[in-house]
Structures are given as structure tokens and as C-alpha cells.
Amino acid sequence: MDRNRRRQLLALPYVAWSILFTLIPLFVILRYAMVDKEGHFTVSYIFAFLSSVNAKAFLISLEIAVICTVICVLLAYPLVMVVRRLKISRMSFMLFFLIMPMWMNFILRMLALQMILSSNGILNMLLGFLGFPPLQIANTNTAVIIGVVYDYLPFMMLPIFNTISDIGEDVLEAARDLGAGPFTVFRRVILPMSLPGLKSGITIVFVPSMTSFVIADILGGGKIQLIGNIIEQEFTRSSNWNLGSGLSVSLMLFMLISMTFTIKDEILTKRPAEEISEEEKAEPRVVGDGVSRRTVL
Amino acid sequence: MAEENIIELRNVTKRFEDDGSIAVKDMNLAVRRGEFVTFLGPSGCGKTTTLRMIAGFDTPTSGSILLNGRDITALPPNKRPINTVFQRYALFPHLNIYDNIAFGLKLKKLPEDEIREKVTRVLEMVDMAGFEKRNTQTLSGGQQQRVAIARAIVNEPEVLLLDEPLGALDLKLRMGMQRELMRIKKEVNITFIYVTHDQGEALTMSDRIIVMNKGIIQQEGDPVSIYDEPQNAFVADFIGESNIIDGIMLKDCLVRIQGIDVECVDTGFEPNEKVDVVIRPEDLVVTELGAGFTDGLVTEVTYEGAYYDIRVQAADYEWHLQSNVSAMPGTRVGISILPENIQIMHKPRSSDEEILKKD
Ligand SMILES: Nc1ncnc2c1ncn2[C@@H]1O[C@H](COP(=O)(O)OP(=O)(O)OP(=O)(O)O)[C@@H](O)[C@H]1O
Ligand SMILES: [Mg+2]
Numbered sequence: 001m002d003r004n005r006r007r008q009l010l011a012l013p014y015v016a017w018s019i020l021f022t023l024i025p026l027f028v029i030l031r032y033a034m035v036d037k038e039g040h041f042t043v044s045y046i047f048a049f050l051s052s053v054n055a056k057a058f059l060i061s062l063e064i065a066v067i068c069t070v071i072c073v074l075l076a077y078p079l080v081m082v083v084r085r086l087k088i089s090r091m092s093f094m095l096f097f098l099i100m101p102m103w104m105n106f107i108l109r110m111l112a113l114q115m116i117l118s119s120n121g122i123l124n125m126l127l128g129f130l131g132f133p134p135l136q137i138a139n140t141n142t143a144v145i146i147g148v149v150y151d152y153l154p155f156m157m158l159p160i161f162n163t164i165s166d167i168g169e170d171v172l173e174a175a176r177d178l179g180a181g182p183f184t185v186f187r188r189v190i191l192p193m194s195l196p197g198l199k200s201g202i203t204i205v206f207v208p209s210m211t212s213f214v215i216a217d218i219l220g221g222g223k224i225q226l227i228g229n230i231i232e233q234e235f236t237r238s239s240n241w242n243l244g245s246g247l248s249v250s251l252m253l254f255m256l257i258s259m260t261f262t263i264k265d266e267i268l269t270k271r272p273a274e275e276i277s278e279e280e281k282a283e284p285r286v287v288g289d290g291v292s293r294r295t296v297l
Numbered sequence: 298m299a300e301e302n303i304i305e306l307r308n309v310t311k312r313f314e315d316d317g318s319i320a321v322k323d324m325n326l327a328v329r330r331g332e333f334v335t336f337l338g339p340s341g342c343g344k345t346t347t348l349r350m351i352a353g354f355d356t357p358t359s360g361s362i363l364l365n366g367r368d369i370t371a372l373p374p375n376k377r378p379i380n381t382v383f384q385r386y387a388l389f390p391h392l393n394i395y396d397n398i399a400f401g402l403k404l405k406k407l408p409e410d411e412i413r414e415k416v417t418r419v420l421e422m423v424d425m426a427g428f429e430k431r432n433t434q435t436l437s438g439g440q441q442q443r444v445a446i447a448r449a450i451v452n453e454p455e456v457l458l459l460d461e462p463l464g465a466l467d468l469k470l471r472m473g474m475q476r477e478l479m480r481i482k483k484e485v486n487i488t489f490i491y492v493t494h495d496q497g498e499a500l501t502m503s504d505r506i507i508v509m510n511k512g513i514i515q516q517e518g519d520p521v522s523i524y525d526e527p528q529n530a531f532v533a534d535f536i537g538e539s540n541i542i543d544g545i546m547l548k549d550c551l552v553r554i555q556g557i558d559v560e561c562v563d564t565g566f567e568p569n570e571k572v573d574v575v576i577r578p579e580d581l582v583v584t585e586l587g588a589g590f591t592d593g594l595v596t597e598v599t600y601e602g603a604y605y606d607i608r609v610q611a612a613d614y615e616w617h618l619q620s621n622v623s624a625m626p627g628t629r630v631g632i633s634i635l636p637e638n639i640q641i642m643h644k645p646r647s648s649d650e651e652i653l654k655k656d
Contacts, residue, residue, distance in 0.1 A: 170387035173354055176374045177381045178401035178452065188400070192391045 032245035045246025054230060054247060061226040064141060065210035068148040072156035072205050073198065075149070080161045081190075093161055097154040110147055110218045117143050117219070139221035147215040152208065156201040163197030164190060207255055227251055302366070303488050304328040304351060304456055309360035311346050311512075320346040322512040323360070328456075328490060333482055335491040337499040338509035339535065344492040347509075348458050351490065352381050364455070380449035382459040386441045388433040394420075394444055395429035401452040419451040422481060439470045446481065456488045463498065475501055496536050500524060508532050529642055533575040540581070540617055544574040544641070552641060555612050559590045559634070563641035573642040578619040580638035583607065589633030595624045 036042045049058055083093060101109070116122045117137045124134040137143050167190065175185045213228030220226075227247065234244030304327070311321040321343040328334050336344040349355040350362060353374035361370045369377060380401070389397050395416055402412045420426050423443040433441065442462060449457055462478075463471045479502055482489055493499055499506050500520040508515040508523060508531075516528045527533035530541050545553045546566040552559055554574055566572060586592055593611030600606075600623075607618040609632060616632055624630055 168385070168387065170383050170385055171389060173374070174381070174383060174387040174389070174448075175400070176354075177352060177379075178448070179375045179404040180400075181373075181375050184404065188404075189389060189391075193389075195391075 029245045029248055032241050033249040036242060045242050046249055048243055048246050049227075049250045053225075054227070057225045057227045057230050058251075060141070060224070061210050061228065064145055064148065064226065065206055068145055068152065068209040069156075069202055069206045071145070071149050072153050073201070075153055076156040076160050076201065079153075080157055080164050081186075083157075083161060084164055090162070090165065094158070097157055101154065106151070107214070107218070109151070110215060113147055113150060114138065114143075114218055117146065138219070139223050141220075141224060143219040144216050144224050144226075147219040148209045148212065151215065152205045155204045159197035159200035159204070160194050161197070163194040167193050203259060206258070210255070211251065301330050302327040303330040303332075303364065304490070305363040305366075306347075306351075307361045307363065309347075309350065309357045309362065311343070311350060311355060312358040320512055321350070321357075324512075324514060326507065326514070326517075328488060331486060331488055333479075333489045333491065333502060333504045335493060335499040335503035335506050336509055337493060337496060337506050337535075338515075339494060342509045343512040344494070344509060345460055346512075348381075348460050348490065348492050351456070352379055352458050353377050378455045380452050380454040380457055382442075382445050382449050382457065382462045384461045384464050386445040386465075388441055388444060388448070390433055392433070393429065394425070394431050394433065394436075397433060397444060398448045398451050400448065405452075415451050416447075419447045422450075422484060423447045424477070438465055439474065442466065442474065443477075446478070450481065450485050450487060453485070454487060456490060458490050458492075460492045461494070462491075464493075471498070478502065500536075508535065510535070527575060527640065527642075529645070530573040530575065533573075533640065533642070538578050538617060540574075540576040540578065540614075542574050542576075542614055544572050546570045546572050546641060550636070552639065555591065555614060557591055559639065560636045561639040561641060562637050563639070566641065566643075571644050573644055575640040575642060576634060576638065578606075578617045579604070580634055581616060581618040581620075582633045583609075583618060583620050583622060583624050584631040584633045586629055586631050589631035592629055592631050595626050595628050595630055598624055598626050 033045050034041060034043065036044070048054055088096075114121075118124075119134065119136060119138055121138070123137070127134055137146070171193075172185055172189060175189045180188060211228045213226060213232045216224045216226045216229055231244050231247045231251070234240045234247065238244075306324050306326040309321060309324045309326075310319065312319050324347065336347060338344055346355060350357050353369075353372060353376075357370060361368050363369065364377070364379070389400065392400070398416045398419060399412050402415060407415075416429070417426070420428065423446055425440065425443050425447065428436075428440070428444075433444070436444065442465075446459075446462070459478075463474050466474060475498060478489075491499075491502065500523075503520055505517060505519055506523045507517045510531050516523060516532045518526075523532065524536055527536060527539075533539045534541055542554055546563075546569065547553055547558065548568055549564040549566075550561055552561050552563075552572065552574060582589070591611045593609035593616060595607060596610050596615065597608040598605055601619075604619045604621050605623045607620055607624055609616045609618060609624075609630060611632065618632070
């Protein structure tokens with residue numbers, strides 16, 4: 001009891017931090033979103049995303065976020081399978097895929113990517129050497145997608161890697177033993193067992209790729225207007241904090257609603273384990289190769 | 298039943314690349330249809346490796362593996378009509394018991410009602426009826442093992458491989474599961490290849506025991522012959538407990554142990570050949586001083602329930618006896634033996650044979 005108290009005390013700094021930098025700004029934004037310049041209550045800013053310019057930006061953001069998330073998933077699985085084959089430890093995995101890229105500043109990485117992709121950049125130079133026509137990637141949606149995938153792929157890989165490296169080799173061998181070829185082993189065992197990791201990965205990648213504006217700014221050359229860019233401009237250039245806040249709130253609500261789809265599922269899958277009757281609990285239990293639902297972040 | 302070979306190993310050698318050590322060395326073996334064969338040997342002797350090569354998880358470095366006379370050395374595990382019961386069960390944690398057992402049948406695209414019928418039947422066989430909907434993590438070790446067995450035999454494989462399937466269970470549960478496995482074996486009539494390092498388990502369950510050490514077959518035979526007529530000191534020592542002592546074969550039926558000439562029944566040795574003499578503890582009898590072939594000092598007596606475990610120091614050797622009459626520690630007694638209970642074994646000669654010796 002006493003110890004619990006003390007543990008709770010340890011959480012105080014975190015609570016203070018959250019209140020100071022998350023909750024208070026959130027309320028400030030909420031307040032701005034619900035009043036007009038004269039301070040009268042209005043919902044027009046929250047519904048401002050319905051206007052044609054904003055709605056278009058919203059849809060493009062959504063489209064890019066979905067495409068990026070899908071590409072990340074499609075890239076993450078084969079990469080993670082290769083990493084598993086190499087028997088790399090969790091620590092070196094994190095170091096290699098997460099920490100090392102962070103040694104280089106995010107903006108610098110994006111600028112480097114811009115130089116590679118620009119119309120007379122490294123990529124087109126290489127293509128020219130090989131006798132191919134140049135590609136017009138810079139300042140397009142494609143450039144933004146490449147940037148987002150490049151930046152967020154590790155965050156998709158990590159939770160998937162975590163669940164997949166928890167799968168015992170003998171479980172995969174059991175599947176093969178029972179008649180599953182390599183593809184079936186993946187579809188029937190690896191994929192379902194990595195679902196918790198996949199869900200975290202989607203959450204971690206989808207939300208920021210929907211709201212990011214820096215990548216679109218740098219790689220889109222100011223031509224790609226994502227909802228994040230519009231919000232940013234309302235706050236900075238137009239100084240219309242009320243509209244910026246309104247759009248932010250609607251974006252947040254949208255995120256919350258889309259997240260409940262994945263989270264709701266998670267709650268449903270957890271329930272059966274908790275419903276085991278007392279009599280069953282009394283039996284000795286072997287903690288076998290159960291997948292832990294541990295995910296990072 | 299026809300005495301045909303279902304599995305054959307021909308000159309199978311397995312060398313692991315990483316360290317170049319040989320796990321299985323030039324093994325030749327034939328398993329007959331319907332047989333219960335057990336690989337028995339100490340840790341690291343290559344039992345699992347042999348089993349994994351039969352299952353297809355490892356490929357032999359050289360040699361070939363035949364199933365019903367057909368070479369399956371290069372066949373992947375999913376194409377072999379062989380199923381495995383893994384030591385750590387290896388159940389699918391994301392599937393319930395029903396789906397775990399139905400896994401193989403679903404891959405074979407059997408109709409749903411046939412799958413249901415087979416799963417129900419096999420669950421009854423392993424005494425787990427009604428557990429279909431349960432989660433694997435909520436089962437006890439013994440129950441998980443039953444599911445693992447059910448998941449393998451429901452596919453009606455030609456051969457069932459079991460790698461220390463009872464290794465993780467406590468003693469009492471083990472004994473129960475041993476009987477259970479033998480009953481299941483009778484019911485399904487599948488060839489069993491079983492791995493254990495527990496000699497009691499091997500002796501109880503098997504039709505034939507393959508004793509292995511350091512990747513080499515030391516002896517194969519039915520449990521009685523393995524126990525009663527071990528062919529070398531390693532087998533004698535590994536199967537049951539034994540007194541193993543140096544001796545000299547003076548002539549047929551006479552061996553000299555510690556300077557004492559003792560009558561035996563073994564023949565066919567060179568005159569004055571150095572041999573290993575193997576005597577089971579239960580064959581030695583405590584007698585009055587001077588009445589046996591040697592005398593010694595009782596150093597230790599422990600009551601083991603069914604018998605007394607007695608140590609008697611005679612010259613430089615401590616004899617190990619199991620007797621149903623006790624002796625007083627600190628007293629001197631005689632030890633006697635019947636000639637037919639003495640086993641005489643050749644000493645290993647070449648370096649290759651040296652491996653056969655227990656380390
Ligand atoms: N994947 C591997 N890589 C390298 N060496 C291996 C590998 N698997 C097994 N070995 C080696 O091969 C030898 C035989 O191993 P194996 O697992 O077959 O023994 P075992 O008889 O099953 O032992 P245990 O009773 O401990 O399970 C051991 O020396 C082991 O270290
Ligand atoms: Mg083993």
C-alpha cells in the first residue's frame with residue numbers, strides 16, 4: 001500500500017508534464033476553435049473543413065496517409081522477415097533502424113532526399129547515365145509519399161519486428177510440419193500472430209503522416225497543400241488562430257474516430273483471456289510461447 | 298503385420314557448418330512399419346538432430362533418408378507424411394484448441410464436417426473432449442502436451458516423431474502420459490519414433506531401443522536385451538546402474554578381477570585379454586565374510602524403499618549393491634555373484650571405438 005503510494009508519486013512529474021504541455025494547449029485550442037474573433041461562441045470553425053479548399057486538402061492528406069501506411073506495411077513485413085532470418089538482437093535492431101537515422105537531423109534528411117529527387121538531382125543523373133528519360137518526382141505527391149515512407153518506415157517495422165521476433169522457431173516448424181509451405185506459414189501463423197504489432201505500426205505511422213506538413217513543405221515545394229500545411233498557414237501567415245484551431249479539432253476528432261477501429265478490436269481480443277473461470281485458473285499453467293502483446297512506444 | 302521398413306537411414310552424417318562438429322556420424326538404421334522405436338542417449342548425442350532430419354527440418358550432410366523405399370532426403374517437411382510432437386509443444390497461441398488441431402486438416406482442404414468429426418474423435422482419444430474453444434495459454438502442461446499429440450496424430454501420418462514429449466512434465470504426470478501414449482499408439486497404429494534421455498521411459502515404452510552416444514549408435518535391440526546384454530561399457534553404464542571394473546580374461550569362463558579369479562560364462566576372448574567386467578548392482582549378494590568372491594568394508598547404506606542401496610569398499614574399488622537385506626556400515630562382509638550375472642566386454646580398441654566409451 002505504502003509502496004504503491006510512493007510509486008504513484010513517481011508519476012507526478014509525468015502528470016505535470018502532460019497537464020502543462022498536452023492538456024492545457026488542448027483546452028486552449030478547443031477554446032479558440034469554438035469562438036470567433038469577437039469571442040462569441042460558434043461552431044463554424046470546427047465545420048470549416050467542409051469548405052472546398054479545406055476538404056480537398058483533407059482528402060489529399062487522407063489519401064497520402066493511407067498510401068504511405070500501406071506502402072510501409074508492404075515494405076515492413078519482408079524487411080522484418082529478413083531481419084528475423086539474420087537473427088539480429090532487439091537492441092541492434094533498434095540501434096540500426098531507429099537510433100542511427102536520428103543521428104542526422106530530420107530536416108537535413110528531407111533536404112538530402114530533395115536533392116536526390118529534384119529534376120536535375122542525383123536520381124535523374126543516374127537515370128540519364130543509364131539512358132532513361134528523367135523522372136519528374138520533386139514537388140509531386142510521389143515525393144511527399146517517398147519522404148513520409150522514408151521517415152516512418154522504422155516506426156512500422158519496430159512493433160511488427162517485436163511481435164514477430166516473439167514467435168518461437170518451433171511454432172513455425174510446427175506449421176511446416178503440418179503441411180504449410182512458406183507462404184501459408186506466413187499467412188496462417190506469422191501474419192495473425194503479428195497483428196498487435198501491425199496495429200500499433202499503423203497507428204504510429206498513419207497519424208503523423210496525415211498531419212505532417214514539414215515533409216510536404218520541403219518535398220512538395222509548397223505545391224502540395226495537406227491539411228497540416230493549411231493549419232500551419234492559418235496560425236503563422238494568416239494569423240487566424242480560430243480557423244487553425246477549428247481545423248485542428250476536426251482533424252483530431254477524425255483521428256480519434258479512425259483509431260477506435262483498431263483499438264476496439266484490441267479490447268475485444270483481450271476479453272476471453274480475462275473471462276477464464278476461477279476453477280480453470282487453479283490448474284497449473286505453463287507459460288509457453290504465448291505471444292506477448294508487448295509493443296514499443 | 299508385414300515386416301517392411303518404413304523409414305531407412307543410409308550412411309547419414311550431419312555436420313553443422315558453424316563449428317564443424319559432427320552431430321550424427323554415418324548412421325544406418327531401419328524402422329519397421331508399426332514399430333515403437335526409441336532413441337536413447339545422453340544430452341547432445343544427436344537424438345534431436347536425427348529426428349529433425351527425418352522430419353525434414355535439417356538436411357543430412359551426406360547419406361540418404363528413405364520413406365517406404367523412396368528417397369525423401371531433399372523433400373521439405375510440409376511434403377512429408379510425417380508429423381512431429383515438439384518438446385515444448387509449439388502450439389499456435391493465436392488459435393484455440395480446435396483450430397490448433399484442425400490446422401493440418403484445413404491445409405489438406407478436407408470438408409468442414411469431416412474435420413469437425415476427426416477433431417472431436419482425436420480429442421476424445423487424448424481425453425480432452427470439450428476443450429475445443431479453449432485458449433492454448435489456459436491449459437496445463439499436460440493438457441498442452443495432449444493437444445500437441447492430437448494435433449499431430451489427427452493427420453494420420455505414416456510416422457509420428459516425438460522429441461522428449463514428456464520432458465517438461467513432472468514425474469507423476471510423465472508416468473501417466475507414458476501409459477497414455479502406449480494406449481494411443483495401439484489405437485492409431487502409427488509408427489512411433491521417440492526421443493528421450495530417460496532410460497526408464499525407453500525401457501517401458503519401446504519395441505526397440507537405439508542407444509546413441511556422440512552421434513553413433515552404440516547398440517540397438519529390444520528393452521530386455523539392451524538391459525540384460527549391454528554390448529559395451531557405455532550402454533551398460535547408461536542403461537540402469539552398473540559396476541564396471543577392469544578385468545583380465547584368463548581363459549574361457551574365467552576372469553581375473555582385482556587379482557581374484559572369478560568364474561563366469563563368457564567365452565571367445567583372447568587368453569589374457571584385458572576386458573571390462575559389468576555387474577548389475579541387483580545381481581550382487583551380501584554374504585558372510587569369506588563366503589563370496591571378495592570381502593569388503595560396508596561404507597554406506599541407504600534405504601530406497603524397495604531395496605537397500607549398499608556401497609562396499611574392496612581394495613581400490615567401491616562395489617555398488619542393491620539388496621533387500623541390510624548391512625551394518627563399518628562392518629566387513631563378503632560379496633558373491635552367480636557366474637551367469639557377470640557380463641564381459643571387449644575394451645574399445647581403435648580410436649573410433651574409443652568414442653563408444655563413456656566420457
Ligand atoms: N543448429 C545447430 N548448430 C550447431 N550445432 C548444433 C545445432 N544443433 C545441434 N547441434 C549440436 O549437435 C550435437 C547434437 O545435438 P542434438 O540436439 O541432436 O542432441 P540431443 O541428443 O537431442 O541432446 P538433448 O538430449 O540435450 O536434446 C550437439 O553437440 C549440438 O551442440
Ligand atoms: Mg534434443
